[in-house]
Amino acid sequence: MSDKPSDDHSSASEIPDDVWEQFIRDAERDTRGSAPKEPSARARMVTERLRRQEERGESPPGWRTGPVSPETNGRAGRRRTLWAVLGVPVAVAVALVALKPSLLPGDPFGTGESAAAEASPLPAESAAPTAAPGASDPEPPTLDEPFAGSPALRWADGEAGIVLPEAKAVGPVSKDRVEQALKLTRKLLVAANLDPETVRGERPEAALSLLDPKQPGLLDDLNTALRAPSGTHDPVTMFSRFDPDEIRPAGDVIKTRGRMTFEKGSHAGVAVRADYTFVYPVTRADGSTEVTRTIVRRVLDVELADPAHYRVTPGRLTVRKYDEEIGNSTCDVNDGYLHPEFPSRREKGPDPTGPTTDPYDRSRSLDDGHACGTVTRT
Incomplete structure (x- = not known):
């Protein structure tokens, strides 16, 4: 060896x-x-x-990495701690986006309009719509979001939704006269449908003061309806009113959408047609937090006649025709108030005899009949 x-x-x-x-x-x-x-x-x-x-505490430093400074080690520790804290919120956010991609800004997945576009106000209605508004998210209304799940979310608030067309002379009727008629019609719509006193069931004095007392029958009929409402004389045909012992407004906003047109009248004046829909979010007066909505569409034909040729009161409107369609109010109750139905208290009764309608569909003409029907949404 x-x-x-x-x-x-x-x-x-x-x-x-x-x-x-x-x-x-x-x-x-x-x-x-x-x-x-x-x-x-x-x-x-x-x-x-x-x-x-x-x-003995004499371990040598790493061979390839070199000494590890306390600062670097601290940063790594902080990063680990940060991710541990953020992990749960990030997971929740990912889950929410998966359920509702529209929460992401800019619509990265191409699911439709961005959240900003969905919430942006609609431009004023300048012509008759050709179809009902599209479907909205099926979110129930709440006290914080009383218009959630409603096309009215993008409508204007209150008086801002009554935009007057540009006044122009019509035949012998001057531009100033046309403008006066438009402003008086706007005041009537506001007083009859948006005034807080009217909506909470008080006598609509401001609206009544705009009507011509020389018009045969109208003021008498309206006063009878306010004093002793009945099936033939009910003030809700002209005024939006809720029983304060039963209903409270859900917030201060009533959504409004519609348009106004004008033409030469039959009494040497200017005739105005107003077609507007008002959406009222309400809750019960018993302290409940449940919210529902009543939708009222009104079509009003009035005229500001020429007092030089006709026996009329200057500065007052003559009502030629008024019609209404009410969505989500108990039928066959003629006590002078609107009676919204709440999902939790919707009573089982006889099947409605009228048609099924979308109360937000402003493309339809209002029929003369007022059969009790069913609404597709509130």
Whole structure:
């Protein structure tokens, strides 16, 4: 046997100790979880030395990475802590977006209009619509969001929804006369449908003061309806009124949409047609937080006649025709008030005899009949 050491032994003896130490650490890390192997005598020796150095606090720095500064280690710790805190909210946000992609700005998935567009106000109605408004998200109304799930969410608030057309002379009727007729009609719509006193069931004095007392029968009929409402004389045919003992407004906003047109009248004056829909969010007066909506569409034909040729009161309107369609109000109750139905208290009764209609559909003409029907949405 030769006394010359083997090539393997010579190569091993020429490897520095720090290299061997790093090799052992890397090997232990890379082979963790694999089948255990019996370490060599050299490996056991180096391992034992490393263990003793660690016990004395003398472990050498990493071979490839170099020393780890306390600052770097702190940043890593903070990042781990931050992700641990943000993990749950981020997961919730991802779930919400998956259920409703429209929550993301800009509509990245091409699902339709962006959230900003969906909530932006509609321009004023300048012509008769050709179809009903599109479907809305089926969200129930609440006290905080009384118009949720309604096309009226994008309608104007109250008086802002009654936009007058530009006044122009019609035949012998001057532009100023036309403008006066338009403004008086607007005042009548506001007083009869938006005035807080009228809506909460009080006598609509402001609206009555705009009507010509010389018009035969009208004021007498309206006063009779307000004093002793009945099936033949009910003030809700002209005024939007709720019983304050039964109903409270859900907020201060009534949504309004419609248009106004004019032409030469039959009494040397100007005739105005107003076609407007009003949406009233309400809750019960018993303290309930449940919200529902009543939708009232009114078509009103009035004329500002020429007092120089006819026996009329200057500055007062003559009503030629008025018609209404009411969505979500109990039928066959003629006590002078609108009676909204709430989903939780909708009573089972006889099937409605009238047609099923969309109360937001302003493309339809109003029929003379007022059969009790069903609305497709509120």
